[in-house]
Amino acid sequence: MHSLYNRIQGRNLDRLAALSDGIFAVAMTLLVLDLHIPTAAQIHGERELLLALAALGPQWVAYGLSFLTLGIFWAGQQTQLNHIGEGSRDLTWIHLGFLFAITLMPLSTRLLAEFITYRAALAIYWLNIFAPGVMLYWSWTHATHHNLIKPDTPQEIRGSICRRVLIAQSLYAAGAALCFLSTYVSITVIVLVQLNYAIAPSFRRTNPA
Amino acid sequence: MHSLYNRIQGRNLDRLAALSDGIFAVAMTLLVLDLHIPTAAQIHGERELLLALAALGPQWVAYGLSFLTLGIFWAGQQTQLNHIGEGSRDLTWIHLGFLFAITLMPLSTRLLAEFITYRAALAIYWLNIFAPGVMLYWSWTHATHHNLIKPDTPQEIRGSICRRVLIAQSLYAAGAALCFLSTYVSITVIVLVQLNYAIAPSFRRTNPA
Amino acid sequence: MHSLYNRIQGRNLDRLAALSDGIFAVAMTLLVLDLHIPTAAQIHGERELLLALAALGPQWVAYGLSFLTLGIFWAGQQTQLNHIGEGSRDLTWIHLGFLFAITLMPLSTRLLAEFITYRAALAIYWLNIFAPGVMLYWSWTHATHHNLIKPDTPQEIRGSICRRVLIAQSLYAAGAALCFLSTYVSITVIVLVQLNYAIAPSFRRTNPA
Amino acid sequence: MHSLYNRIQGRNLDRLAALSDGIFAVAMTLLVLDLHIPTAAQIHGERELLLALAALGPQWVAYGLSFLTLGIFWAGQQTQLNHIGEGSRDLTWIHLGFLFAITLMPLSTRLLAEFITYRAALAIYWLNIFAPGVMLYWSWTHATHHNLIKPDTPQEIRGSICRRVLIAQSLYAAGAALCFLSTYVSITVIVLVQLNYAIAPSFRRTNPA
Numbered sequence: 003m004h005s006l007y008n009r010i011q012g013r014n015l016d017r018l019a020a021l022s023d024g025i026f027a028v029a030m031t032l033l034v035l036d037l038h039i040p041t042a043a044q045i046h047g048e049r050e051l052l053l054a055l056a057a058l059g060p061q062w063v064a065y066g067l068s069f070l071t072l073g074i075f076w077a078g079q080q081t082q083l084n085h086i087g088e089g090s091r092d093l094t095w096i097h098l099g100f101l102f103a104i105t106l107m108p109l110s111t112r113l114l115a116e117f118i119t120y121r122a123a124l125a126i127y128w129l130n131i132f133a134p135g136v137m138l139y140w141s142w143t144h145a146t147h148h149n150l151i152k153p154d155t156p157q158e159i160r161g162s163i164c165r166r167v168l169i170a171q172s173l174y175a176a177g178a179a180l181c182f183l184s185t186y187v188s189i190t191v192i193v194l195v196q197l198n199y200a201i202a203p204s205f206r207r208t209n210p211a
Numbered sequence: 212m213h214s215l216y217n218r219i220q221g222r223n224l225d226r227l228a229a230l231s232d233g234i235f236a237v238a239m240t241l242l243v244l245d246l247h248i249p250t251a252a253q254i255h256g257e258r259e260l261l262l263a264l265a266a267l268g269p270q271w272v273a274y275g276l277s278f279l280t281l282g283i284f285w286a287g288q289q290t291q292l293n294h295i296g297e298g299s300r301d302l303t304w305i306h307l308g309f310l311f312a313i314t315l316m317p318l319s320t321r322l323l324a325e326f327i328t329y330r331a332a333l334a335i336y337w338l339n340i341f342a343p344g345v346m347l348y349w350s351w352t353h354a355t356h357h358n359l360i361k362p363d364t365p366q367e368i369r370g371s372i373c374r375r376v377l378i379a380q381s382l383y384a385a386g387a388a389l390c391f392l393s394t395y396v397s398i399t400v401i402v403l404v405q406l407n408y409a410i411a412p413s414f415r416r417t418n419p420a
Numbered sequence: 421m422h423s424l425y426n427r428i429q430g431r432n433l434d435r436l437a438a439l440s441d442g443i444f445a446v447a448m449t450l451l452v453l454d455l456h457i458p459t460a461a462q463i464h465g466e467r468e469l470l471l472a473l474a475a476l477g478p479q480w481v482a483y484g485l486s487f488l489t490l491g492i493f494w495a496g497q498q499t500q501l502n503h504i505g506e507g508s509r510d511l512t513w514i515h516l517g518f519l520f521a522i523t524l525m526p527l528s529t530r531l532l533a534e535f536i537t538y539r540a541a542l543a544i545y546w547l548n549i550f551a552p553g554v555m556l557y558w559s560w561t562h563a564t565h566h567n568l569i570k571p572d573t574p575q576e577i578r579g580s581i582c583r584r585v586l587i588a589q590s591l592y593a594a595g596a597a598l599c600f601l602s603t604y605v606s607i608t609v610i611v612l613v614q615l616n617y618a619i620a621p622s623f624r625r626t627n628p629a
Numbered sequence: 630m631h632s633l634y635n636r637i638q639g640r641n642l643d644r645l646a647a648l649s650d651g652i653f654a655v656a657m658t659l660l661v662l663d664l665h666i667p668t669a670a671q672i673h674g675e676r677e678l679l680l681a682l683a684a685l686g687p688q689w690v691a692y693g694l695s696f697l698t699l700g701i702f703w704a705g706q707q708t709q710l711n712h713i714g715e716g717s718r719d720l721t722w723i724h725l726g727f728l729f730a731i732t733l734m735p736l737s738t739r740l741l742a743e744f745i746t747y748r749a750a751l752a753i754y755w756l757n758i759f760a761p762g763v764m765l766y767w768s769w770t771h772a773t774h775h776n777l778i779k780p781d782t783p784q785e786i787r788g789s790i791c792r793r794v795l796i797a798q799s800l801y802a803a804g805a806a807l808c809f810l811s812t813y814v815s816i817t818v819i820v821l822v823q824l825n826y827a828i829a830p831s832f833r834r835t836n837p838a
Binding site: 432435438439441442443445446447450453509512513516519520523524526527530531534535538539540541544 | 646647650651653654655657658659660661662664666668669672675678679682696700703704707711827828
């Protein structure tokens with residue numbers, strides 16, 4: 003009975019994509035709710051306002067970092083779903099696990115902004131980058147083993163998706179490990195790795211073209 | 212006049228699915244807004260931060276439980292809509308009733324996290340699992356009686372959808388009734404039932420394959 | 421130059437529908453953020469918790485009322501868009517005006533819950549039902565005059581959509597006017613009118629079938 | 630390896646549109662969360678309530694202004710995407726940059742409402758209109774240079790999209806510069822420019838028709 007219900011469940015990849023887009027959209031926009039601005043009562047001039055906003059540096063850094071992280075995972079999940087032809091109940095739950103990690107991102111961002119010099123806060127933030135990476139890796143290997151991938155997907159693309167997750171996650175882990183030097187070094191390295199994936203190759207590719 | 216307007220209303224199942232995905236996405240992400248983290252002023256060291264986060268145990272449990280609940284209802288509604296070929300005004304309002312119960316989930320989660328040892332809080336939380344179950348059962352029987360189900364849906368699937376709701380809801384009710392022993396026992400049983408629906412059969416099915 | 425850009429703008433009705441579904445989904449779910457529950461420090465027993473929740477009566481009423489209102493307007497807009505075959509820049513902005521009124525619903529709900537015995541709060545809430553009605557009426561007459569309606573839409577449906585808005589809005593206005601007796605009478609009448617549109621005709625239609 | 634992954638990434642324009650609709654929907658609805666209403670304890674009569682709401686003038690102005698801004702950018706991005714036939718990784722990240730600026734809109738709105746007489750607040754708000762304009766301009770020139778535009782797009786439309794951004798942004802910048810007279814003058818001019826794009830040409834076009 004279970005198996006029958008499970009076989010008919012979770013077939014609709016379009017709705018999984020729609021739920022994912024919704025969750026990413028809310029998470030990206032909710033980040034901003036945690037950004038605090040000074041109140042009128044605390045401020046007595048133009049210059050004081052700009053200084054007060056500048057003093058909120060850690061929260062701007064954490065905000066920008068998290069938007070990048072969410073953008074990278076959104077693009078990564080989209081790439082996978084574009085090549086998966088058929089859904090299944092198990093695949094749906096792997097992606098719900100992925101989305102669960104995504105919904106925690108505003109919380110770990112708030113934690114990092116509040117405790118930007120604490121290694122514990124950075125470790126939790128890194129876990130929130132690591133967990134969705136694990137789920138995406140699992141999603142692709144699951145789809146491979148259960149023949150859910152579109153037949154016309156070339157062999158080298160099948161491999162490149164897993165390699166990409168492994169290399170990116172190794173770089174993030176290395177960056178996070180640098181928190182024993184300083185959490186600021188860690189954050190800088192993680193941002194650079196992310197910018198590399200988001201922006202840099204784009205120019206590298208554009209220039210010779 | 213009413214009847215004419217009502218006959219042309221609510222035909223668009225795609226928009227119902229889109230509204231549902233949006234509501235689930237917001238509800239899943241809003242849960243996290245109620246998770247409180249300590250402020251920098253309260254914490255004076257790495258270890259203190261980890262202890263303070265661990266002390267928030269009930270809220271993590273309530274959060275995880277509610278994400279599971281939302282995931283199960285999202286998958287359940289999706290399965291139904293995949294097999295319904297035609298919408299109607301009445302079906303739309305049954306699903307709006309279902310979604311109304313879903314929007315209350317962040318609130319009953321907050322209540323459960325705040326009063327995790329109170330049977331009243333657990334009973335309200337259970338009602339919030341029971342109500343969407345009732346609406347999904349009603350939706351399927353309504354679709355059956357009004358011939359809204361896709362003609363190619365096999366007979367055994369038609370039956371399995373109602374059976375699934377009945378069995379799951381009986382198990383949730385049994386779990387909730389255990390609150391007379393302890394609310395923690397109740398929560399544990401409900402989580403186990405949910406994990407059974409979300410994850411366990413997946414491994415059961417995967418292993419022999 | 422303006423005209424060229426305006427002619428190519430806002431053609432995509434699918435994206436208008438997606439934006440609308442998103443806004444309704446967020447508004448429906450945000451309502452719940454304004455529902456306050458007692459904190460653990462204020463409560464010392466099961467019975468006290470239930471009494472404290474019951475004492476929050478006005479907020480539950482305002483919440484249920486607003487969900488109904490949003491559901492009715494969502495269904496109403498959907499019915500129109502189902503029959504409109506082509507978008508235009510002007511139609512897009514009429515619907516953005518409609519959505520603007522929808523986004524204000526959580527705010528006027530909060531106002532009504534906070535000041536449930538104030539006629540001013542009820543009048544503002546009624547304005548928030550009146551404004552989207554005006555926009556929907558405008559949307560349909562605009563679509564009629566500019567030949568945006570699908571050619572296969574029967575003549576009696578074209579008329580019924582405007583009649584429906586006029587009758588419903590007259591009933592809401594009558595209900596709101598009763599606030600000179602008591603705001604509770606007003607709210608009761610408005611809820612009954614809404615239930616009539618949402619549920620009652622459904623049974624009326626179902627029984628003879 | 631990078632290039633392979635990057636070539637297969639971000640092809641799906643539908644998901645980019647869905648994410649955009651979600652972010653705009655959340656941002657438009659979140660604006661309202663920052664609108665503060667008086668509490669029942671502060672108010673002792675109908676008239677006092679209306680006066681208290683009227684005294685919140687700056688927040689209503691900032692709210693209306695931001696909804697207009699978001700509507701204009703939503704319509705502008707939609708127009709572009711309607712004419713772009715193929716996605717790419719780079720285009721996706723340009724649009725994520727655009728969406729990043731959009732998610733900051735509720736924050737700069739809150740800042741403007743809180744400090745409506747401060748030139749610094751107005752300058753930041755203007756930057757939040759300028760940045761998405763830059764991204765949209767970049768998006769269109771990028772799509773032009775990389776042949777991502779649908780082949781059937783007439784030449785004069787290709788040009789009009791860039792001209793539109795340039796003219797609108799020049800008018801906004803001129804409006805913002807007027808803050809050296811008074812921030813209220815600036816806001817009035819920006820609102821008038823926006824109403825011109827949203828509403829005025831509509832009547833201009835409607836009248837002769």
